[in-house]
Each structure stands twice: as C-alpha cells, then as structure tokens.
Amino acid sequence: MTAQIPAEPFAVGLPESSGALTVYNDPGLPGPDLNANPYFETNASSWTGVGGTVARSTAQFHEGAASLLLTPDGVTATVEARSEIVPVAVGQRYRASAWVRCSSARNITLALVWLTALGTTNGSAPTSTVAVSANTWTLIEFERSAPDLPGITTQARIAISLSSTPPAGHTTWIDEARLRLVGAGGGMYADLPDILGDVETPLRVTIPQGGTLLDTNQMSLMAVRRRGTPAGAPVLLQAEWLTQGGGTTVQTNSSDASGPGGNYSRCTFASVDPRLSSDVWPLMDTPDVRGRYRVLARIRTTVATDVIYATIRWGLNAYIGGLAETSVGWDGTAGSTAWRIVDLGLISFPSGADPGVDGLTGVPLPARGQFLRLDARRQSGSGNLDIDYLLFVPADDRLLVVEWNDIENSSGGDVVIDSTTETVYGIRDGVVYGGGIPPAITGWMYASPGTPNRLYWLRSVGPLSLDDITNQTSLTVEYLPRYLYVRPVAS
Structure with a gap:
C-alpha cells in the first residue's frame, strides 16, 4: 500500500507550460472542417x-x-x-x-x-x-x-x-x-491543456514581444470559463444575423469586419426604432448557456466627433431589463472612425430567478435564450454607426482588464499577466521594466484540474483602443500544480 500524507494546505509540483497558444482577433473564425474530404488530394471519397x-x-x-x-x-x-x-x-x-x-x-x-x-x-x-x-x-x-x-x-x-x-x-x-x-477557430480564446493537480491554481500568462500592446489608451480583457462545455457558451452574435430595425441595414462585405458576405450593419438614425434585435438568442437550450456575461460591441462611427450612445435590453419575451447607456462615439476629448470594441455592461441567461440545478438530483438545468435588443441614439452629429458584432464574455468566474499605459514599456520585451503575484509587468532579458496592479473585476486568472479550461483574450477593448481584426496574439500559460497529498520519498 502506498502511503499518502495530507499536504497543508497543498503541495506544489514542478512548473507546467501550455507552450505557445495563438489567439486570433476575429471571433467569427470557423473551426476545423466537419466534412471528411474537402480537398480531394487523394480521392473523391465521401462525395x-x-x-x-x-x-x-x-x-x-x-x-x-x-x-x-x-x-x-x-x-x-x-x-x-x-x-x-x-x-x-x-x-x-x-x-x-x-x-x-x-x-x-x-x-x-x-x-x-x-x-x-x-x-x-x-x-x-x-x-x-x-x-x-x-x-x-x-x-x-x-x-x-x-x-x-x-x-x-x-x-x-x-x-x-x-x-x-x-x-x-x-x-x-x-x-x-x-x-x-463558426466561432470555433481560436478567435479570442484558447483552450488550455489538461491542468495537473488536485485544486485550482493561479496562471502566469506571458505575451512575447508584448511591448506592441503598450500604446497609449490600449486596454485588453482576459476571462476564464472552467465548467461544463466552454465551447457551448453563447459568445458571438454577428450584427447581420439580427433583425434590422429602423434606419439599420446590412452592408456589403468589408474586409475589416468579421464574417463572409454582408458582414456588418449600418445605422443611419433615420428613425427611433430599435437598431438590432433577436426574439430568442441563443437558440440552444443547454446548461452551458447559463451565466453572467459582459457584453461588448465592435462598432465604428463614420464621423469622429458624433456623440452616440448605445444600450442592451433583454428579457424573456420582450425586454424587462436594460443597461445604462454607454458612449460609443465622441467622449468630449477624443474620437475615431476606426473599429473599436466597447463595453455595454452585464446581462444574465436566463433573466430573473434561476435555480441553476435540479434541487433533488443536483443536475444542472438547461437555460433558455432571451429576447435581445440593441438600441442606439445619436445625440449630436450627422454620421452613421456601424456595428460588426456583439460579444458575450463569460463574467461569472474570473475577469481581468489591463490598461497597458499603466505598464512601463519594456522596449520590445515581453509582458506578463501574473496571477501568482497579482501584478502585470514588462520584462526583457530577465529584467523587470515596470509594472502595475490592474483592477481584477471578478478575480485574477485561475485554472482547475478535472474540467475544461477556456481562456478568453480580447486584445483591444475600450472606447479608445483601436481594433484590427487581422491581429493575433501568442500567449504562453504557465502554472504550478497544487496537490492535496504527497507521498513519502521511501514509497
């Protein structure tokens, strides 16, 4: 019999690394081919x-x-x-x-x-x-x-x-x-390899050559989901999939927007009707739908100095909840006609009281999609509002926003988001060039053994962070496994 000794509070194993993980900046990228023979390099089988x-x-x-x-x-x-x-x-x-x-x-x-x-x-x-x-x-x-x-x-x-x-x-x-x-091609997320150990552990995320992130006003967002099937979470809602309201129409394909065909919507403010809506979204009813989500919209204004506000409304069959308006245009000091990803606030699926699990069996209950509506109004100006997509980032576990202008530029070195020390810093050749402690909105990044762990990474968020859909980021995730028991050396 092998002896096991309880570790207090836990024993730490050797460092583990994910290796380089590539996260693309387009959340609409499709995943691997589902059909067996798309290229016909060997034969015509399956057709x-x-x-x-x-x-x-x-x-x-x-x-x-x-x-x-x-x-x-x-x-x-x-x-x-x-x-x-x-x-x-x-x-x-x-x-x-x-x-x-x-x-x-x-x-x-x-x-x-x-x-x-x-x-x-x-x-x-x-x-x-x-x-x-x-x-x-x-x-x-x-x-x-x-x-x-x-x-x-x-x-x-x-x-x-x-x-x-x-x-x-x-x-x-x-x-x-x-x-x-759609959305399964590594756009704005990375699935971590199986986590070793017995209990959750903090992550250290290194971004090689991350000095390019350290531009003025640049912000990034990181979150994690580690329950159920993370791929089943409702994340991407393209504007062109939605019902187009008054003064809002789908536009022809733009190479700097996500998706094929007509791939973004334009609101001309020709009326005061809702801009975009869906009777039910997401369409699937599963336990993975359940949760609190931070809603972000990829938008641009055609006139930089227009003052424009947007808000999300949601409910069971018609909206019963609404978030405060968010400025998505000129903020009084700066503006841009480039694509930006702006934060519209938090919503929950389902809305209202939710038991979460069956009270007798403890089995997670499926959650239903909701009615959704995006409203926008132009307070002043003459331009249009373009909407590429809405993004729903899981926010009921851990979520972190980094304002990079608070971090000293490491002159082309790496930047590190280190949840083990709860700091973010620039480093080059082993020398720290300066760091900071960004607000951990719902906690620093942790991963857990025995469950899938999906790490969300939004490279450019915030009203002044310009978003390029062709960008990609290399992340290296490291951690120390934590064990509840150890074995004597003699065993």
Whole structure:
C-alpha cells in the first residue's frame, strides 16, 4: 500500500507550460472542417454525384494538386455533387464554402442541407448562387444557424449544384468544399491543456514581444470559463444575423469586419426604432448557456466627433431589463472612425430567478435564450454607426482588464499577466521594466484540474483602443500544480 500524507494546505509540483497558444482577433473564425474530404488530394471519397458523375481530377485545382470534377449527364434538370452527412447542433452557426470553376459561364449554387436524425430534410436548405465566369475559380460562401423547426436538426451536408439541365460539356471543378462551425477557430480564446493537480491554481500568462500592446489608451480583457462545455457558451452574435430595425441595414462585405458576405450593419438614425434585435438568442437550450456575461460591441462611427450612445435590453419575451447607456462615439476629448470594441455592461441567461440545478438530483438545468435588443441614439452629429458584432464574455468566474499605459514599456520585451503575484509587468532579458496592479473585476486568472479550461483574450477593448481584426496574439500559460497529498520519498 502506498502511503499518502495530507499536504497543508497543498503541495506544489514542478512548473507546467501550455507552450505557445495563438489567439486570433476575429471571433467569427470557423473551426476545423466537419466534412471528411474537402480537398480531394487523394480521392473523391465521401462525395456522390446526382444527375452526373464525380471524380478526382488533377486537370484543375485551386489549392494542392487536385479537385473534384462534376460531369453532368446532360438530361437531369439539377446536377449535384453532395458531401457526406455530418452531425450538427440546433442553434449553432455553420459556414459552408467552396471554390468552383466551370468550363462555361453559368450560375452555380452552394446549398447547406439540414437533416433530421432520420435523414429527412428539415425545412428549406439555405443556398447561395453565384454567376461564374468561364474557366475562373470563384468562391461561394455563406453562414446559417441550424434550425429547430419544423423538426429537430441533427445532421447536415453541403451540395454544389448546376440547374436548368446543364449540358454534359458544363464540366465543373470543385475545391476546398468545406462545412465548419463558426466561432470555433481560436478567435479570442484558447483552450488550455489538461491542468495537473488536485485544486485550482493561479496562471502566469506571458505575451512575447508584448511591448506592441503598450500604446497609449490600449486596454485588453482576459476571462476564464472552467465548467461544463466552454465551447457551448453563447459568445458571438454577428450584427447581420439580427433583425434590422429602423434606419439599420446590412452592408456589403468589408474586409475589416468579421464574417463572409454582408458582414456588418449600418445605422443611419433615420428613425427611433430599435437598431438590432433577436426574439430568442441563443437558440440552444443547454446548461452551458447559463451565466453572467459582459457584453461588448465592435462598432465604428463614420464621423469622429458624433456623440452616440448605445444600450442592451433583454428579457424573456420582450425586454424587462436594460443597461445604462454607454458612449460609443465622441467622449468630449477624443474620437475615431476606426473599429473599436466597447463595453455595454452585464446581462444574465436566463433573466430573473434561476435555480441553476435540479434541487433533488443536483443536475444542472438547461437555460433558455432571451429576447435581445440593441438600441442606439445619436445625440449630436450627422454620421452613421456601424456595428460588426456583439460579444458575450463569460463574467461569472474570473475577469481581468489591463490598461497597458499603466505598464512601463519594456522596449520590445515581453509582458506578463501574473496571477501568482497579482501584478502585470514588462520584462526583457530577465529584467523587470515596470509594472502595475490592474483592477481584477471578478478575480485574477485561475485554472482547475478535472474540467475544461477556456481562456478568453480580447486584445483591444475600450472606447479608445483601436481594433484590427487581422491581429493575433501568442500567449504562453504557465502554472504550478497544487496537490492535496504527497507521498513519502521511501514509497
């Protein structure tokens, strides 16, 4: 028998490190491919032809060395190349995309087909049709949420089709045909490796060459979720997914906004109606929805000196709660027309009293999404308000905001957010260049063994921090495992 001796209060193991973790600045980045064979580099497996044949081809390719060749039979009204069926979840957002090329100029359609557990179609299949020039690679791409009516959506496939009885000579090549989960690509978060030990432990986060963060007015936010399935938390709500209110419309694609297609909304203040709203969000009812969230909006004003205010309202079926207005424009001393991420305050899912768990079994209860509404008003000025997305950062565990202008620049060295000493500082070649103690709004960063740990990182937040969606940050997370028991050396 191995003897165990209680540690008081705990024993500390050797330092552990996550290695370099890359966090991207675009929360809408999709995750890995859900379908098995998007690139056709080896074969055409997992794809079937309807009204024609499919085969791997090396005659044309958009990436790699091969593509999928779809050859119509010349008599079928609609010819398709279909992927295999993959699992999906109600309420989750998915991105379908494919590069296509045809020997003749024609329309080509990409469809995202929702299916029930029985394999039957569930409502209409969202599509995007593009006019493709002859012998020209063209991207088709769009996003949709898996519906819960009229049946329960559990599966999906993508299909590339040619309509109007295409002749056999309309040979079509397909490459990078992908179905992916939106928001699962490491945008503004990093999942930590399994944490060793028996109890929670503070984290030390190092940002190599973090001196670039130390610009005037730059702020960053860090938070953690370490319960349930962190990936199931409702985090991203793109403006274009919402109902557009008075004076608010979806705009054509902008490369500096998140998402494909029309990827941001513009409010012209033509009326006083709500700007953006959703009857229910998130659509999924799970225990992971539950929690308190800090709501941030990525916005920009087209005139730097406009005085504009925004607020979030929410409730069960119509808003019963509302946050104080937040200035999202000119603050009296400074303004900008660049994208910024501004804090709109805290909300909870669900609203009102919440038992959290079943009182008899202790099992966490699913929580329902809420009615949401974003209001905005222009107090003075003549410009517009652009809204890219709303971000819901879990705030019921630990959340920290760093104002970098309080930290002395380490001349190109690293910066450290050290929860073990509850300080933030710049360091270069082992020498500390200066630090500070930022406000730990709900606590310094800790991670726990035996549960997933997701670390949220928002590089640029605050009314004066300019946000570049192409940025990325390398984080190294280190900790000392804490154990409740130790063994004698002789054992």
